[in-house]
Structure formats: C-alpha cells, structure tokens
Amino acid sequence: xxSPQPRSSSGNKSSPESLRRIAEAIDLKDVPETxxxxxxVPVAPGRFHANWHLETAIIKxxxxxxxxxxxxxxxxxxxxxFSEDERIYQAAQSWEDFPITGLVNRGYFNLEAExxxxxxxxxxxxxxxxFRPLLRAESISLPVAPSIAKEPIAIDDEAGEHQFFPEVFDxxxxxxxxxxxxxLPEELLSLPVTLSASPELKPYFEEVLDEPTIHLAxxxxxxxxxxxxxxxxxxxxxxxxIPPASISSAPDKPEQLSDQKQPSSHKPSPPGSSERLxxxxxxxxxxxxxxxxxxxxxxNGIVAPGFKVRLNGVQLGLLPGRQFKIVRKINQFVDIWPFxxxxxxxxxxxxxxxxxxxxxxxxQVIINVSxxxxxxxxxxxxxxxxxxxxxxDSEGRFTLxxxxxxxxxxxxxxxxxxxx
Amino acid sequence: MNSxxxxxxxxxxxxxxxxxxxxPFSLEEAWLHEATIDCYVPLLYVFGSLPAGKLPPIxxxxxxxxxxxxxxxxxxxRFEAHLxxxxxxxxxxxxxxxxxxxxxxxxxxxxxxxxSILKDFRSKFQGKxxxxxxxxxxxxxxxxxxxxxxxxxxxxxQNATSRKLQIELxxxxxxxxxxxxxxxxxxxxxAYYLGLERDxxxxxxxxxxxxNMGESSLTRCPNKLLxxxxxxxxxxxxxxxxxGYPGNVDYREFHRDAIKELSHEKAGLFRLENGDSLPLxxxxxxxxGQEDKDWYDPAQAVEQARQDAHxxxxxxxxxxxxxxxxxxxxxxxFGHWWFEGPVWIKEILHLASSAQSLHLGTPTxxxxxxxxxxxxxxxxxTWGHQSDYSFWVNHETDWIYPxxxxxxxxLAELLNNQPKQESTLYGRAIGQLTRELLLAxxxxxxxxxxxGATANYARERIQRHLARFHYLAEQxxxxxxxxxxxxxxxxxxxxxxxxxxxxLIHS
Numbered sequence: 001x002x003s004p005q006p007r008s009s010s011g012n013k014s015s016p017e018s019l020r021r022i023a024e025a026i027d028l029k030d031v032p033e034t035x036x037x038x039x040x041v042p043v044a045p046g047r048f049h050a051n052w053h054l055e056t057a058i059i060k061x062x063x064x065x066x067x068x069x070x071x072x073x074x075x076x077x078x079x080x081x082f083s084e085d086e087r088i089y090q091a092a093q094s095w096e097d098f099p100i101t102g103l104v105n106r107g108y109f110n111l112e113a114e115x116x117x118x119x120x121x122x123x124x125x126x127x128x129x130x131f132r133p134l135l136r137a138e139s140i141s142l143p144v145a146p147s148i149a150k151e152p153i154a155i156d157d158e159a160g161e162h163q164f165f166p167e168v169f170d171x172x173x174x175x176x177x178x179x180x181x182x183x184l185p186e187e188l189l190s191l192p193v194t195l196s197a198s199p200e201l202k203p204y205f206e207e208v209l210d211e212p213t214i215h216l217a218x219x220x221x222x223x224x225x226x227x228x229x230x231x232x233x234x235x236x237x238x239x240x241x242i243p244p245a246s247i248s249s250a251p252d253k254p255e256q257l258s259d260q261k262q263p264s265s266h267k268p269s270p271p272g273s274s275e276r277l278x279x280x281x282x283x284x285x286x287x288x289x290x291x292x293x294x295x296x297x298x299x300n301g302i303v304a305p306g307f308k309v310r311l312n313g314v315q316l317g318l319l320p321g322r323q324f325k326i327v328r329k330i331n332q333f334v335d336i337w338p339f340x341x342x343x344x345x346x347x348x349x350x351x352x353x354x355x356x357x358x359x360x361x362x363x364q365v366i367i368n369v370s371x372x373x374x375x376x377x378x379x380x381x382x383x384x385x386x387x388x389x390x391x392x393d394s395e396g397r398f399t400l401x402x403x404x405x406x407x408x409x410x411x412x413x414x415x416x417x418x419x420x
Numbered sequence: 421m422n423s424x425x426x427x428x429x430x431x432x433x434x435x436x437x438x439x440x441x442x443x444p445f446s447l448e449e450a451w452l453h454e455a456t457i458d459c460y461v462p463l464l465y466v467f468g469s470l471p472a473g474k475l476p477p478i479x480x481x482x483x484x485x486x487x488x489x490x491x492x493x494x495x496x497x498r499f500e501a502h503l504x505x506x507x508x509x510x511x512x513x514x515x516x517x518x519x520x521x522x523x524x525x526x527x528x529x530x531x532x533x534x535x536s537i538l539k540d541f542r543s544k545f546q547g548k549x550x551x552x553x554x555x556x557x558x559x560x561x562x563x564x565x566x567x568x569x570x571x572x573x574x575x576x577x578q579n580a581t582s583r584k585l586q587i588e589l590x591x592x593x594x595x596x597x598x599x600x601x602x603x604x605x606x607x608x609x610x611a612y613y614l615g616l617e618r619d620x621x622x623x624x625x626x627x628x629x630x631x632n633m634g635e636s637s638l639t640r641c642p643n644k645l646l647x648x649x650x651x652x653x654x655x656x657x658x659x660x661x662x663x664g665y666p667g668n669v670d671y672r673e674f675h676r677d678a679i680k681e682l683s684h685e686k687a688g689l690f691r692l693e694n695g696d697s698l699p700l701x702x703x704x705x706x707x708x709g710q711e712d713k714d715w716y717d718p719a720q721a722v723e724q725a726r727q728d729a730h731x732x733x734x735x736x737x738x739x740x741x742x743x744x745x746x747x748x749x750x751x752x753x754f755g756h757w758w759f760e761g762p763v764w765i766k767e768i769l770h771l772a773s774s775a776q777s778l779h780l781g782t783p784t785x786x787x788x789x790x791x792x793x794x795x796x797x798x799x800x801x802t803w804g805h806q807s808d809y810s811f812w813v814n815h816e817t818d819w820i821y822p823x824x825x826x827x828x829x830x831l832a833e834l835l836n837n838q839p840k841q842e843s844t845l846y847g848r849a850i851g852q853l854t855r856e857l858l859l860a861x862x863x864x865x866x867x868x869x870x871x872g873a874t875a876n877y878a879r880e881r882i883q884r885h886l887a888r889f890h891y892l893a894e895q896x897x898x899x900x901x902x903x904x905x906x907x908x909x910x911x912x913x914x915x916x917x918x919x920x921x922x923x924l925i926h927s
Contacts, residue, residue, distance in 0.1 A: 014908050019442035022908035023884075031886040034822045035829075041576050041821050042613065042800075044808035051822040085615050106818055116614055116800070138579040141614035143800040143808045147634030298815050317876075320883045323819050372815065 031320035033302060034104075038077075038122050038135040045145045046114040046391070047399070050077055051106040052122050052135060059103070062124050062134050072127045075100050077107075081115035082139065089119055089136075097125060101403045102368035106300055108401040110391060117141055145393075290379035291386075293336045297409050299326040301367040303416065309365065312413040326411065330371075339371050339408075343400055344387045365416045369409040374399045424779040425740035426786045427772065428648075429765075430629065432606050433460060433751035434483035434571055436864040436881075437915055441494045445502075445689045447877065450698040452489055453502040456549070458701060459755035461537050462762040464545070464552050470769065472559040477769055477780040479563040480553070480751065481606035483571055484590035485862070487550045487597060488915045496547035503538040505689065506700060507531050509679075512686070513702075522715035523678075526704045529718065554598045563782040565602035565625075566594040569916070573812045573863035575613040575800065576821050581832040582857055584619055584927045589858075589916055591623045596918065603784040604628065608863050609812065610650070610748075610803035617641040617797065627783050629748050631801040637744055640793040647798040648746045648783055654739055655747055657732060665728040666758035669709040670720050674757055676713060678702040703759070725760040729767035737777050743790050746783065816875075817866035820882060827857050827889050834896060835925055847921040849901045852909050853892040854924060859913055860885035888913070 014022075034053050041049040054075075063070060077100050080092035098109045100122070111118070118140060123133035301324045303309050309316045309324055316324045330336055377383060377396045392398045435455060438448025467478065489495060513519060513527035545552040557564045568574060569590035577583040587605075595601055605620055605628045612630045620628055627646040630639075639647045658664055665671075679690050679700040690698045705713035706721065736745070754761030772780040779786075804811035813821070834850060860882050868878035888909055895901045 014904075014911055016442045018904075019908050019912055022905050023442065023912055026891045026905065026909070027884045027887050029887045029891060031823060031883065031890055032826075034826050037826075039822055039825050041813050041818070042578075042809050043813045044806065044810050047808075047810075049813055049818050049821075051818070053822075106822070108815075140578050141575070141800050143575075143613075143802070144633075146632075146799070146801070146807055296815065300819075317879075319819050319879060320886050321819070321823050325815075325819060327815060 030305060030322060033321050033323075036135070038120060038137040040118065040120050040137045040140050042140050042142045043108065045143055046111040047108060048079070048111075048118060048120075048140065048142060049106065049108050050120060050122075050137070052077070052100070052104070054103045054122065054135065056103060058134050059124070062132060066124065066126070066130075066132045068124055068126050068132075074125045076123065076125045076131070077109065078121045078123065078131060078133070079109060079111060080119040080121070080139075081111065081113060082117035082119065083115070085117050085139065085141065089121065092119070097131070099403060101405055102366070104302060104366055105368040105403070107370050107403050108372065110400060112389070112391065114144060115142065116144060289333070290382045291333075291375060291377050293333055293340060293373055293375040295330040295336045295339070295371055295373040297328045297330060297404075297411075298370050298372060299328075299367055299409070299411060300370075301325070301365060304364045306419050307364045307416055308419060310415040310417065311411075313415075328411070336371075336373055339402055339404075340373050340375075340390075340400070341385075341387060343402060344389050367414075369404040370401060371404060371409070372399070372401050424775075424777055425736075425745065426743060426779050426781060427736055427740050427745045428479065428747065428781060428783050428786055429477075429768070430479040430481065430604075430606075430746070430748040430783070431463070431751035431754065432481040432483075432567065432748060433486055434481075434567065434608075435486050435489070435752075436862045437485040437488060437570065437859060437913070439489045439492050439495060439498070440912075441492075441498075442912065445698065447698055447874075449498065449502075450690070450700070453499060454699050454701050455752055455756045456499065457503070457506075457534065457537060458759065459752050459762075460549060461540070462755045463751065463765075464549070464556070466762050466766040466769070467556050467561050468552075469766070470561045472561060474560055475785050476557070476560050476563045476782050477773070479565060479604060479782040479784075481565045481567055481604075482550070482553060482594070483567050483606075484569050484593050485571060485915065487566075487594065490549040491597060492914065496541070499541065500538060503534050503541070507534045507538070509682075509686070509688075509700065509702065510534065513678075520715075523704050526716060526718075527702075530702070550597060554600065557598070557600060563603070563784055564594075564598060564600050565604040565606060566590055567606035568608050569593070570858045570862045571608040571864060572858070572861035573609055573611055573809075573866065574607065574616060575611050575802075575809050576813060577824070577828070577861065578613055578615070580825060580828040581835075581927075582828050582854070582861065584622070585854065585858060585924070586861065587619050588623055588927060589919065589923075591625075593916055593918070604782075606748075609867075610801070611809065611812075611863075612647070612798055612802075613800045614797055617643055617645050617647070620645055627787060629746070630798045631803045631807050633799040633801050633807060635799070636794050637741065637746060638787070638790065638793045639798045640795045641797055642795065646783075646787055646790075646793065648744060648787075649798065650748050650803070651739070651741070651745045654732075654735060654745065655749070657735060658747075658749060659753060665725075665732075665764065666753070666761070667707060668724050668728070669707045670717065670724040671707050672703055672716050672721060672759035673705040673707050673713055674703070674759070676703060676705050678704055721760050722763050725763040726767050729764050729771060732764075732768060733771045733775060733778070736772070737775065740778065743793075744783065744786050811870055812863060812866045814870060817869050820866055823882075823886055824857070824861055827860070827886060827893075830889075830893055831857055834893070835921075838921070838925075845901050845903060845906065846896065848910070849892050849896050849906055850921050850924065851916075851919045852906060852913070853889050853896070854919065855913050855915050856885045856889040856892070856909070859915065860889065885913070 034051070036053045036055050036058070038050065038052045041051070043049050059075070062068070063073060076097040078095050078097050080089050080095045082092055093115070094113070096111055098107075100107060120137040121133040122135040123131055125131050301309065303318065303322050303324065305322065308318075311326065316326070318324055375398055377386065377392060377398070383392075386392070386398075390398050390400055435452055436448070438446070439452065440446045440448060463480075467480075470477065510527045510531035514524050514531060516524065519527075541547060553562070553564060556562045567590060568586040570586065572583070572586045574583060574586065577586065591602060591605070601624060603626045605623065605625045607616070607628055607630065610629055610631045612628075617628075621643045625645065627648055630647045630649050632649040632652045635649070637649050637651070639649075641647060656664065659666070677697070677699055679687055679702045680697040682691075684691050687697060690700055692698065704716055706716045708714045739745070754765055758764070769780065772778050801807040802809055802811070831854060834853070838850075839846070862881075865878040865882050869875045892901075892906070892909070
C-alpha cells in the first residue's frame with residue numbers, strides 16, 4: 001500500500017532549536033566510500049574521467065581464473081569508442097588501453113580520436129595482449145570541439161599576445177627566447193640526432209645542468225600503520241625510470257588547484273553568475289618558451305574511519321566519503337619533462353606487481369598519485385620532440401594525464417594518526 | 421515571418437536552494453535577498469511596465485529551487501525583516517554626520533529604494549514573487565520557462581536514474597505553482613550531451629538552449645525538439661569582463677560592500693563570529709578603473725546604461741542573423757552583478773520595439789514561424805570554458821560524481837525493491853532521501869568549488885545532503901525510521917513538497 005500523503009502534513013513545525021539539533025546529529029556523519037565499480041564522466045573532446053573501486057579479491061580471482069602472473073599482467077582501463085550510443089561493447093569501432101594504478105583510484109584519460117561515445121572496462125592485460133575485463137562502465141557521450149575555433153577570451157595581460165606557428169620561421173627570435181629554457185633536462189639534451197640538426201640551438205647545449213630534484217620522501221600506494229610518517233617508511237624509488245617529482249616547499253594548506261585567473265575587478269562570487277565566470281576562465285600561457293609545460297601532482301586519498309591525516313602539522317579537512325585531495329603545482333620544466341617525455345612507454349612500465357601492491361583491504365590510508373601536464377608548443381621546430389601519444393590542438397595546446405606508481409612522487413610531512 | 425531580424429533575449433534566474441529557517445540568518449539567505457532586491461524585483465518592474473496584450477518580447481527561466489524559496493511560507497516574513505534591517509542601516513548611515521556627503525546621499529537613496537520595495541512587496545506583490553512573475557506571463561509580458569529540478573549538471577548524470585527526476589520534477593512543480601506548461605527548457609549551464617533530447621521530449625517542451633558551436637543557430641533534433649544556440653559575439657558584448665558593458669567605469673562597483681567596514685555593533689546579523697561579513701549591498705562606489713574608487717553617481721550610471729543600450733541596438737542591427745539571434749544570460753547579471761542592467765534591458769526593450777529592422781520575441785513565437793531547419797543533433801557542449809564540461813568536472817570536483825552515482829544507484833535499488841506493505845513513513849523517507857540526492861546534484865557546488873571563493877561552503881553542502889541521504893537510506897534498510905528526524909529533514913530541505921513514492925516509481 002502506497003503512501004497517501006507526500007510528507008508530514010501535521011502542521012506542527014519544529015522549533016529552530018530542534019531543527020538545528022537534528023541537522024547537527026546527521027550532517028557530520030560519514031558518507032560511505034564508493035562501492036566496487038567503474039564509472040566514467042565526460043570532460044572534454046576526447047577526454048574523460050574514470051573512477052574505479054576494485055577489490056583485491058577480484059584481481060586475485062581474475063589472475064587465478066585466467067592463469068595470469070602479476071609480473072606479466074597489467075591492469076588497464078580499456079576505453080571503447082562508438083559512433084552511436086551503444087551498450088554492446090562488441091559494436092565498438094575501436095578501443096584504447098590506458099595503464100592504471102591503484103585499486104581505489106581515479107584519473108583522466110585522453111583518447112586519440114574524439115569519439116562521440118565511449119564505454120569502458122577495467123581489466124587484466126597479459127603479455128600476449130589478451131584482455132580480461134573485471135569491471136564495466138556504462139557508456140557516455142563526450143563533448144566535441146566547436147566547428148570553428150572560438151576567439152580567445154579574457155586572456156590575462158601577463159600572457160601577452162601570442163602567435164602560434166608564425167608564417168615566417170624566425171631563427172633569431174628563437175635564439176632570443178632560448179634562455180627561457182634554463183634547466184633543460186638531460187633527456188632533452190640526449191636527443192642530439194634531432195636537435196643537433198638545428199645549428200641555432202647549439203649555444204644552449206653548453207649549459208651545465210644541476211641535479212633536477214632532491215628526493216625527500218615518497219608517497220603512493222597504501223600505508224597500513226597509524227602514526228606513520230611517510231618520509232621515513234617509503235623511500236623514494238630512485239632506481240625508477242622516472243625520477244620522483246619533489247615538493248620542496250609544501251604549504252600548510254593544500255593549494256587551490258585552479259589556475260583560473262579572474263580579472264581583479266571580477267572575482268569569483270556566489271551563485272547567479274555561472275555563465276559569466278565559467279565562460280571566462282582565462283588561460284595564461286607563457287609564449288616565450290618554445291615548449292611551455294606546467295603540471296599538477298594530484299594526490300587522491302581515502303582515510304579509514306578512526307584516522308586523520310596531517311600535512312606539515314595541519315589536519316586535512318576530509319571530503320565526503322572520507323576522501324582527501326592534495327594538489328601541488330609544478331612549474332619547473334625540468335621537473336615535468338621526465339614525466340612528459342616517457343609517456344609513450346607508460347603502458348609497459350606498470351605491471352600488477354610493480355604498479356601497486358596487492359594487499360588486503362585493511363589499509364588505514366590509500367593514496368594514489370597522478371600528474372596532469374598541460375602545455376603549449378610555440379615553435380614548430382620542437383614538434384619532433386613531442387611524445388607520439390600527445391595530441392596537439394589547433395592552438396598548439398596539449399594535455400596529458402599519467403597515473404604514477406609507488407615512489408614516483410614525493411610529499412613530505414604527511415602524517416596519519418588515530419583519532420584520540 | 422516579417423523581414424525584420426528575429427532577436428530573442430532570455431534571462432535565466434537561478435539560485436541553489438538555501439532558505440534556512442533554523443538559523444536567524446545565513447549566507448544563502450543573504451544571497452537570496454540580495455539578488456531579489458537588486459535583480460528579481462527590479463526586473464519585475466521593468467517587465468511590468470511593458471504594454472499588456474501583445475506577444476511577450478522576452479523569455480525568463482525561473483529555476484525550481486529559486487521558486488521553492490519564494491514559495492516557502494517563511495520567505496515573506498524573512499524578506500521583510502531583511503529589508504527592514506537594511507533600511508535601518510542605510511538610514512543610520514544617511515544620518516551619520518561623520519560620513520562623507522556622497523555616501524550619506526547614496527545611503528538615503530538606498531533607504532528610499534528599499535522602502536519602496538518593501539511597500540510593493542507587501543501590497544503590489546502581496547508577498548508572492550512567483551505570483552507576480554506568473555501574472556506578467558498571463559498578461560503576455562514575458563514567457564516563463566524553467567530548468568532542471570535542482571540545476572544538476574546533466575552530462576555528469578547521463579546514466580543516472582535521477583536524471584529524469586531532474587528534468588521532470590522541476591517542470592511539474594513549476595507547472596503546479598504557475599499553471600504554465602513551459603514550451604522551452606533551460607539546460608543548466610547550457611550543458612547538452614547526445615541523447616539528452618530524448619529525456620526532454622517527455623516534458624512536452626518544444627525547444628531548449630545550447631552553446632554556439634560554430635554551426636547554425638537552430639537544429640531540429642530527430643525527435644522534433646529544437647536546439648537554439650546563442651550568438652557568441654553579441655552575448656560577449658554584455659557579459660565579458662574586459663570588453664562587456666558592465667565594466668564601464670561609471671557603473672556601480674560590485675565587489676566593495678561597505679557592510680564589511682562597519683563595526684560589529686552596527687553590522688549586527690551581517691557580521692559573522694569569525695569576523696567575516698554577509699553581503700548586504702551597501703555599495704557606494706563606481707568601478708572607477710582604479711584601486712581608489714570614486715563615489716557612485718546614479719544619474720551618470722543610468723545615462724551610461726542608456727548609451728550602452730543604444731550601442732547594443734546598433735550592434736544587433738549589424739550582427740543579428742537569421743533565423744534567430746538568441747541571447748540568453750544569467751538573470752542575476754542584470755541588477756546583481758551589473759547594477760544598471762535593468763535600466764539597460766528596459767532601454768533595449770524600448771528601442772527594439774521601434775527599430776524597423778529588429779523583431780524582439782521569444783523562441784516559442786519566432787520558431788513557430790521558422791523556415792526549414794537543419795535536422796541533426798547539437799554538439800555536446802556547455803557555455804563554460806572552451807565549451808566543454810571541464811569547469812564542472814576537474815581535479816577539484818571529480819570526487820563528487822562517484823558519490824552521487826553511488827547514491828543514485830541506492831535510490832534505484834530502493835525504488836525497485838520496496839516492501840509490499842510499505843508505510844506512509846517509508847514513502848516519506850524515500851521522498852526525502854530523493855530530495856537530498858537532488859539537492860546534492862546541483863551544478864552550483866562544483867561550480868563554486870572550481871571558482872574558488874565559496875568552495876568550502878559548496879563542499880559542506882554536498883556533505884550535508886549526502887549525509888542526510890545515507891542517514892535515511894540506513895534507516896530504511898533497517899526498517900527503523902526516526903519519525904522526528906524525518907520530519908525535521910522535511911522542514912530543513914522542503915523542496916518538492918508534493919513528491920510521492922508513486923511519482924518516483926513512475927519515473
């Protein structure tokens with residue numbers, strides 16, 4: 001028998017005190033963590049966000065059923081591309097595999113093609129290329145690029161006017177801009193076959209580079225012990241192919257991720273302004289460097305009930321679902337380049353045994369790290385140094401996201417402790 | 421169709437639900453009152469002055485959450501109390517000999533203006549703002565429409581059970597309260613994804629708004645619904661921070677509110693314990709174009725608004741294109757952000773009515789006569805940065821969506837597995853749990869987090885609604901619903917009061 005009335009109609013209104021008491025008793029209760037599953041969220045043309053929650057038992061069972069060895073197996077997110085709204089993955093026109101880390105994690109993924117619809121499955125890929133799905137997501141529609149490039153809007157003054165791919169290739173102007181590339185990493189210098197073909201670049205090669213980073217501590221994967229001081233337990237994996245990204249001066253509070261710059265007279269404000277603000281999130285690009293890179297390390301964490309997380313002594317405010325998020329900007333080209341230049345090899349780098357540790361599900365804290373790199377290439381002579389999988393838009397911009405393995409990123413000063 | 425170019429203005433009015441009667445005053449309530457005083461009431465004056473009995477020259481979208489706040493039984497009393505507090509503060513300023521004369525004069529103007537609003541609110545509008553808007557629609561002065569129930573960012577909920585609730589329940593509530601069956605639908609954030617038109621078909625509309633993606637301004641979807649895209653250049657003339665009209669040095673400065681400068685005693689309820697202030701709208705300065713702001717000159721600002729309206733009409737005559745030049749804006753731009761916006765829009769309506777080459781009408785009227793229209797589907801997009809979804813789905817906000825999707829799945833399970841002998845209490849708990857999920861889905865929260873200024877508030881709102889959702893879900897699962905707590909939550913988040921479990925199952 002259904003309810004004959006939609007809600008309480010007694011007419012007896014609660015007192016403000018009573019309402020506040022009810023709200024206080026409920027509103028701070030923990031929101032449960034997400035259940036096992038895979039969900040996709042559209043972001044931009046050819047770009048989507050995925051969130052997954054895999055249980056260890058599923059992976060172990062998957063390996064057992066399919067006879068897979070962890071060291072020869074990779075966990076991948078397979079994105080199926082559709083031209084129409086499809087629910088049957090066999091109808092996919094093509095697919096792309098993305099290596100992932102972490103059992104409970106999320107990330108952003110860029111497709112080579114801008115398919116209007118995608119679906120996704122998270123599964124095991126063996127060394128022979130056989131894919132065994134463990135979780136499936138429902139398909140989604142992705143946004144597409146405008147038919148015509150839109151005029152740039154509200155570009156900040158400091159960005160100045162830019163000219164992408166000028167008609168005349170001006171070697172002198174490139175030479176004039178070269179000092180901007182101070183700190184060029186060894187890996188870029190180790191491409192003499194291509195670079196040395198450009199005689200105008202030679203003077204720069206006489207620069208002596210310092211060690212790029214000082215390894216302080218590593219954070220990634222799972223931490224099991226309360227009162228756990230990360231920098232003492234997880235040493236940086238210096239032997240890794242990728243040098244850890246260092247955080248040399250972690251601020252007391254997590255920085256705002258946004259690089260959005262509003263003109264000073266139009267600061268972000270309360271609601272009622274969505275068009276005005278959302279449309280005017282301006283881009284600020286350094287157009288002086290031949291290649292400009294900027295990046296953010298994103299630490300996504302979940303802390304178990306009964307525990308809290310401090311960073312440099314300051315307790316982190318938890319998001320619903322006992323999540324926390326720490327974002328650190330990296331502006332030094334030298335710190336970003338290693339992550340950028342090796343992106344093409346990442347699929348081979350992360351196996352089930354190296355990408356993350358398969359443990360039980362009793363960790364007090366899970367932290368996974370990814371790096372989001374965006375950049376702009378201002379001189380086409382540098383196109384040849386771009387990783388093959390990086391897709392560049394009509395204005396020279398590119399974005400890539402990369403899941404990091406244990407030890408690839410550093411975050412000192414993180415403390416996990418039990419509630420008193 | 422006549423030979424004049426068709427131009428269609430649409431104002432979308434929306435605030436997230438936030439009338440908290442359990443506290444004397446709150447940030448959300450301050451937003452509501454400020455926008456009502458600066459924007460919604462002045463726009464009622466502007467459109468009220470239009471001649472009756474003609475076809476409406478403008479469309480206005482009123483979001484369901486906004487009209488729920490206006491319809492709340494406590495709103496009239498609390499709005500009047502706010503006006504009285506403000507009038508008192510302005511009168512004190514006007515009478516304070518230690519303040520500069522221009523400030524005192526402006527304070528006196530505000531006191532009179534607010535007195536006038538108070539008087540009209542009581543007598544002319546009889547405490548019913550939605551009723552006033554409905555009356556304008558009945559008189560043919562505006563065409564009203566609405567948007568998603570709590571203004572969810574729909575592309576992020578493509579597979580959610582509740583996406584249909586977002587589309588249908590808001591329209592049903594709007595129709596119940598106004599008696600109007602809207603012909604158009606405002607997509608929150610102009611956010612469209614392929615396939616959304618199928619859900620829109622179920623609410624009986626004829627058209628919806630999308631972003632301009634460099635194609636025709638009109639697209640007829642395979643299911644006959646029309647997608648109308650805005651005119652980029654002309655839209656930007658109005659809202660752009662640099663080149664748009666509101667940045668003129670003579671206009672009132674938005675960001676400086678003198679309430680922050682008052683002593684604790686004078687500021688009263690507007691001063692928070694932590695020293696911050698809630699907004700009042702005590703604004704005495706003009707944009708000026710410099711850090712050191714000049715005093716605001718209302719007459720000069722009005723004259724500038726008229727000049728800008730003339731300029732815009734000239735632009736319209738040059739740039740307007742067939743078959744329709746669609747210009748949607750956030751309503752709050754007019755009066756709230758751009759204080760002189762209502763003057764500008766009144767002048768636009770006046771000038772356009774006498775311009776031979778322009779025809780100002782609503783999409784419903786113009787499209788009834790539209791020529792052959794390209795059949796297809798619009799490109800998935802938003803009116804945000806780069807026209808994509810990234811302003812709402814990004815590193816700062818991505819944690820929201822899995823939680824919302826999980827709650828949505830729980831709702832679906834509850835609706836699919838309801839007990840055979842359900843009780844009234846059970847139905848009410850399901851209804852309230854649905855309200856909490858819908859409120860958590862508002863696009864305002866990821867927007868605020870991304871924009872930065874009120875990010876903590878937005879995170880708290882998501883936590884609040886999800887905590888309430890799971891509290892009820894747990895009690896339903898245990899078969900032990902706390903009646904007092906449920907009644908309390910119904911009062912705390914009283915949107916969609918007519919929602920029944922039968923209606924939810926129907927979706």
